[in-house]
Amino acid sequence: MSDHTEQIKTAENGFEPKILVFACNWCTYAGADLAGLSRLEYPPNVRVLRVPCSCRVNPQFVIRAFQRGIDGVLVAGCHPGDCHYTTGNYYTRRRFLLTKRLLDFVGIDSERFHVRWISGAEGPKFQEVVTDITAAIKAIGPNQKLCDYFPTETLLPNEGGDNQ
Amino acid sequence: MKRVGVFICHCGTNIAASVDCAQVAENLKGYPNVVFSTDYKYMCSEPGQEMIKETIKREKLDRVVVASCSPRMHEPTFRRCIADAGLNPYLLEMANIREQCSWVHPHDMERATAKATDLVKMAVAKVSHDAPLAKSFSPVTKRALVVGGGIAGIQTAIDIANNGYQVDILEKQPSIGGKMAQIDKTFPTLDCSACILTPKMVEASSHPNINLITYAELEKVEGYVGNFDVTIRRKARSVDLNKCTGCGTCWGKCPTKVDSEFELGMTKRKAIFTPFPQAIPNKPVIDREHCLKFKTGKCGLCQKICPTGAIDYTQEDELVTTRYGAIVMATGYELFDHSVYGEYGYGKYPDVITGLHFERLINASGPTMGKIKRPSDHTEPKNVVFIKCVGSRDETKGKAYCSRTCCMYTAKQATLVREKIKDSNVYVFYMDVRTPGKGYEEFYNRTTETYGAHYIRGRVSKITQDGDKLRVRGEDTLLGRPVEIEADMVVLATAMVANADAAKIAQLVGFSYDKDDFYTESHPKLAPVETHTAGVFLAGACQGPKDIPDSVAQAGAAAVKVCALLSKDMLETEPITSEVDTKTCAGCGHCVDVCPYHAISLTTIEERLLGQTITRSVANVNTSLCQGCGACTVTCRSSSINLRHFTNEQILAEVDALCQTIQNK
Amino acid sequence: MNQEAIQTKMRQRAKELLNSGAVTMVLGWEAGTFWYQSTPILIRQAEDADKLVWNDFCQNNLSKYLLDFRFTNEKIALFLKGCDSRAFNRLLQDKQIEREKTYIIGIPCEGMKDHRLAQSKNEGDDLPLAKICQSCRYPNPVIYDELLTEEVTPRQKIVDFSDVEAIEQMSADERYEFWQKEHTKCIRCYACRNVCPACNCRKCIFDQATSGWNSKDVNASENQFYAMTRAIHIAGRCIECGQCEYVCPANIPIMLMNKKLIKDIDLLFGDYDAGLSIEGQPPLGHFEKDDPEEFM
């Protein structure tokens, strides 16, 4: 079946990056909803993955996303001090200050990975951050790094090893 | 094989206008684990939910994905819907194809549909790993704690107590009463503040369900809604409350005089003192900083002359831990420190005073027995100038917000000056006059028309001391010319700001506060007295500047929220908590320290190894404390601790599902 | 005190401890199959103590072997150099070993020789110190019950990050090419993990097939996932002992990535040397309210 979401990855007819956003449920996800309520348009390149808190995002998820060929990743949560779980994003900040530098060190282009604090009231900021990141990644083309491997049998929802 | 049902909602035209819902449903047919995929105009409507329930039964679905609006809105609705059809409510995932898709990509049907399809695929990948979960229950302690003994705190406590629940009022000062006790008359009815406050204070002190804890501070707060373990530091009063009758011989004879904080330093109080005559409890406290006995070891006069032997210098601070079901923050406000304003003399001119200062002057039990006198030479002022918005609505040196109450109390004070001092002249410099309450506008009109206060629309640019007079120079924007007044006294309506320790207390109890340190309500319109932290409520000016009527109204609201909570015996707690796989946990304990709720502890388990029984330590999660943030899951390098409903496998599946759609790189 | 003297003292102390019953086992090194390799040995009888050696190639860190005796009540004596003692503290901090079940004999270390270079030389030729030993800042054991000799002066005061900076100077693509080339050599034998004192999980996610983190396929992408994940896991825990590089059959510069994270942790959160003391939390286990802010 022709997969409707097929992206023909050639720069000529306009490469459209696919960007994964890890959004914390209490702030950034609410901010994204607010952007929707206020009808603030932004390019349809981002896909939001909701997590309870930005401290739930394991740097290994980010490496996994690049491994599977994503073009850009954004981890976004509440501003330090406003975390619904009081101290969650302080750990996020420490972990991703290091992860960002490690990804740089390994050669992932710095435009492809971002971490931002976006509160539940900052709908316009969500729009602005997403638009800027999409433009920056669109300029540097699809991600070729870390992702030259596609498992034939993935651990997807079919019979893969899902443990209850 | 999982049997996932996918339901794409049109939401009328909200989604269908820019996402081809039928096409999305079509795209999901044949997708791994999807056995049923359809779209419908209003999934959340009665017929919509009915259709889901029938499909679950007919197709024997074991998991459901609804692609519609934000889960923050309708996740509970659809959880209840599938529960009605016999499915565990947690075998549901939602794809947000409205707020985060159709509404923000209105002009690109093709790519919005492609995005919607991706989002639904991610949801299917996640739901395939969902496990059935059951809500757990934790007991509710039927006792509330009200932090702050001002009018808001007192009213909240009375309303809770009248519902039959035990309430403790925790007050930092030696007596309850708060700022309202310092005020003379209250707008708009001009009835005297003490007359309406003291009865409430007495009611609070004599109410069987209310327990006053004064001269005490919050030390530590642990636990969660229904079970807050609060440690209070009862500072040593050096007076035994049971023995003391409040007869006053001690503070009558005490030799040491200290500036009275209650009277803003305008009169003295003794080292052993009650803040004001109508104080409740009307029992003194020894100010150990100034008391000679504590400073030099001499004196000890009060102990000698106390008829009931209530004085006890050896008293120590006492830490008391009690369990509460709910906490109401009613810690009130402070006044903005106007000494940052060079224009008004940096706070050095003695006759430039604040509104609260003025309240003490006109108060019958105040330092001047109600006579308005100039602090510099104690003469009666003729020309009195009021300046509004000092620190409010001023982003450069003060606060950006409007403090709501200054217009009304300045009008009241202007009226009182005109009333108390014959042929006095009153000038009020203002930007706007805001009278938003019942009877407020009429009160303001009476101030200008009946009492003849001169309202000058303009800012004061400078006050200079000119001999014993104050030269107030400003501008009258309506006349378009500068104005200069020789004033005897200037009263500044300074902004209401959060207490200096407001942020510290918020962090102690564990709820958020805004950039001005006012406490953040859960929702400004729909949940003004709740906070994001379950079980913690707000009342009064600590949530933002407000006057007495609004504070009392909020107090009532907070009280009802508390009673709703305490009326339950058991509290349902969200089952999205962490769980430990003891097979792989090495007991390193690093997860214990990252948990904000101290929900994880190391316990020992027994195990057969190489023919012997050994004991080893592993992590253990207290599911009633765990709030499901997930910090521990990343700290654990062996992934031995996982978060139900947001497991590592689920998030990896979502990432893989999304990246699967760009496989043909 | 030269190596000979230390060796005799080692043997003598081992005998005394075993004979007195103070310990039931002694962990040390014995002569290896090649002159440039000494292999760890576990002796229970006093007479086996004569097998103990102390030479330029006693590089293996003995504290990690204690993990095999975690649930026994063996009382073990072991010889610890400066780096080994930091490894010991690491295992203590992770609650994987119990201090009372051990007796530590500290050996201030003059530095081991470069065993790779030795392979192309004959015994007795002079050899430079191993790269990792040249930049050693803690030759003297930080935890011990007794010391065999007097302390030695550290060879370096500060960590030399020039090799890390060399990579940082490269462009993104050059860096990617560099690591791509290195990680295609990896055969995922996990020797680096097995020898590392910071890696002490009961069951490593790379051994749990069902954890879904990583498949068993050996290719550049999965190897890089393994390398980067392990680097993050031991961030703030690596004691720069260089054992990972020492045992890597493919000569992959694993320490480069670890030192990069050490450099950034020192830069971002203040200097931190893992394994010096067991108080407090490693850098990623706690936070400061005023940590550097780059994500506003």
Next chain:
Amino acid sequence: MKYAYYPGCSLDSTGIEFNLSTKAVCKALNVELWEIPDWNCCGSSSAHVTNPYLALGLPARNMAIAEEAGLDVAIPCAACYARSKNVELAVKESDDTRRKVAMMIGREYKGESKARALVDVFYHDLGTEMIKQKVQKPLKGLKVLTYYGCLFVRPTKTAFDDAENPISMDEIMTALGAEVMSWSSKTECCGASLSACKSTVGFPMIEKILDDAQKSGADCIVTACPMCMANLDMRQEQIGKKKGVHYGLPVYYITELLGIALNLPPKSLGIDRHFVPAIDLLNKIEPTTGGGGQ
């Protein structure tokens, strides 16, 4: 302690005594002044009325010459100081402005050499302690009022002292042994050019300041700005006559009184060139027994 020196047009004409006293005092305090060769007018208010870039270009040229010599610029006059400080901040804040100004004046001014008001140099760089040691004839018995005017203290971006209650001149005068009286017109505007072009507005402003000064019981006024000097000293008789009052309040430049305290002859400081006679008041200073500051 070496500074480029920018006297400005007033100090070559109406404010000659400010120039004389500044040079004399700086020599006595061994502060080396290197007068900017071929300095041009700073443009004052006429430039920024006509064209904003002209107002930046004129002072930029002087500052650029000083920058090439690697020196900060000591500027006595308040207007010149304000104009120069403005261009210093403008070129530092925006590269575009820096390029435009450089194109106009044909040389680069990066904003590295700073514009410093003379009083700011005395107060912050020299410091009242050092000045106090150098005093040989303390001004004991002299009651002075310090008058800052506006451009030294406003706008806050270019000011070097507090806008509402500046204290630098007060503390220097106290160091010189004078008694600084308090009054409310420290930072009131003297009306600047209004006293010439719109005297109905200008004169009352001066009158208010002089009345306030008289009421404070002081002997004289100290200022550091030639424009304020012109309005308070030159117009004093004229305004007094209109009101039928004789103020008789000598107005000194701070450098003049500093010179007197350093025992320099009044004529060398230019004190004989005032409109309101200012020499006789100096006899009021009580002779000191020993030499040197207390």
